[in-house]
Amino acid sequence: MIRIIYHLNVVLCILQISHAFAQQSIVALDKAAKATPYDAELVATLGADSQSHGDAIRGAVLFSNARLACLSCHKIGSHGGSVGPDLTAIAKDRSLSHLVESVLWPRRDVKPEYLTWSILTTSGRVVTGYKVGETDRGIMVRDPASGKDIVIDKEDVDDEVAGSTLMPDGLTAALSREQSIDLIRFLSELGRDGQPLSADVEQVIARSQMHGPATFEFTAVPITPQRWPNSQHRVNRDRVYDFYTKQAEHFRLQQHCCRRQ
Numbered sequence: 001m002i003r004i005i006y007h008l009n010v011v012l013c014i015l016q017i018s019h020a021f022a023q024q025s026i027v028a029l030d031k032a033a034k035a036t037p038y039d040a041e042l043v044a045t046l047g048a049d050s051q052s053h054g055d056a057i058r059g060a061v062l063f064s065n066a067r068l069a070c071l072s073c074h075k076i077g078s079h080g081g082s083v084g085p086d087l088t089a090i091a092k093d094r095s096l097s098h099l100v101e102s103v104l105w106p107r108r109d110v111k112p113e114y115l116t117w118s119i120l121t122t123s124g125r126v127v128t129g130y131k132v133g134e135t136d137r138g139i140m141v142r143d144p145a146s147g148k149d150i151v152i153d154k155e156d157v158d159d160e161v162a163g164s165t166l167m168p169d170g171l172t173a174a175l176s177r178e179q180s181i182d183l184i185r186f187l188s189e190l191g192r193d194g195q196p197l198s199a200d201v202e203q204v205i206a207r208s209q210m211h212g213p214a215t216f217e218f219t220a221v222p223i224t225p226q227r228w229p230n231s232q233h234r235v236n237r238d239r240v241y242d243f244y245t246k247q248a249e250h251f252r253l254q255q256h257c258c259r260r261q
């Protein structure tokens with residue numbers, strides 16, 4: 001009986017963690033059951049199509065979309081979470097087909113360091129996380145959410161179960177084929193041929209992380225000072241001239257990143 005309750009607990013724990021990270025992907029997760037079965041031909045065609053007509057910037061916009069939750073688990077540059085591996089330079093040493101497979105079928109090839117373990121202690125506690133170290137005496141488990149490590153004495157371990165990856169299946173089930181192709185194109189350019197992160201991609205990711213209205217830097221002085229002969233006068237010292245024109249000009253120059261959204 002205890003064992004049954006424990007296994008139920010384990011499942012609940014894993015579900016809770018996944019839920020916390022992918023709360024916004026519930027629609028996508030609903031479709032997980034209908035996720036496409038593994039298909040090697042699809043891997044090859046999606047990979048090839050991503051290179052012939054995928055768009056990396058559109059892919060970056062998708063990646064940073066809160067509904068897909070990719071960025072809540074993965075870092076790109078200085079933004080994103082650390083539940084999953086940092087993807088800033090993922091294409092440097094990963095093949096195109098690996099990228100397609102990791103996105104469509106995350107459970108197929110999980111790296112051992114990203115397996116979630118659930119450990120039942122003799123006192124009835126369940127600790128869930130990544131195993132980051134093991135000695136004769138203890139096991140070190142890292143909580144994926146907080147990054148905190150817990151050491152459990154081996155003598156206190158009653159049972160341990162390896163789960164799967166925290167990356168939810170079927171995240172891309174809600175995407176159209178074109179969107180999947182864009183997402184894969186985006187991933188396939190990250191660090192390819194040792195390239196640094198492109199400024200456009202960095203901007204898309206940074207913007208998605210901004211909360212509240214976008215801000216911009218501006219000066220108080222008029223754009224054409226001749227039109228405002230008294231602008232240097234003391235009574236005008238706190239006045240900001242041409243704010244809306246400066247704002248419009250600033251965002252007009254940025255538009256190349258947002259037009260495609």
Ligand code: HEC
Pocket residue numbers: 018021022063068069070071072073074083084085087090094099102103106109110111112114165166167168171172183187
């Ligand atoms: C709940 C957290 C979570 C979410 C959400 C998530 N991932 Fe992951 N992802 C992981 C973990 C954990 C791994 C490592 C598991 C493994 O080795 O397969 C991983 C692995 C990957 C890999 C393979 C990395 C490698 O080193 O080979 C890619 C690519 C990837 N994810 C892309 C995405 C994309 C694109 C999205 C959004 C559609 C996404 N992930 C959403 C947690 C997540």
